[in-house]
Amino acid sequence: MTDPINxxxxxxxxxxxxxxxxxxxLDYYLGSAWKYMARYGKKGDPIVQLQKARWFLDRRIEQLxxxxxxxxxxxxxxxxxxxxxxxx
Numbered sequence: 804m805t806d807p808i809n810x811x812x813x814x815x816x817x818x819x820x821x822x823x824x825x826x827x828x829l830d831y832y833l834g835s836a837w838k839y840m841a842r843y844g845k846k847g848d849p850i851v852q853l854q855k856a857r858w859f860l861d862r863r864i865e866q867l868x869x870x871x872x873x874x875x876x877x878x879x880x881x882x883x884x885x886x887x888x889x890x891x
């Protein structure tokens with residue numbers, strides 16, 4: 804029987820998309836982007852899946868950029884279990 808909550812198009816050869824999101828502690832935007840990339844070619848139009856992933860990535864990038872006061876100011880951010888800066 805197919806699992807209606809975690810259908811096959813979210814599963815790869817080992818981990819489901821939600822397992823990866825949890826393992827890497829991705830935020831909503833990055834987790835959603837990953838979900839659409841993971842199901843690329845498995846559900847619906849592949850181009851639409853990539854466009855959806857890009858939309859979520861663009862939103863996250865806009866958020867990071869909006870926190871920057873000036874080009875010379877380093878912005879440190881933490882997303883899930885990862886941290887970085889705009890200079891990485």
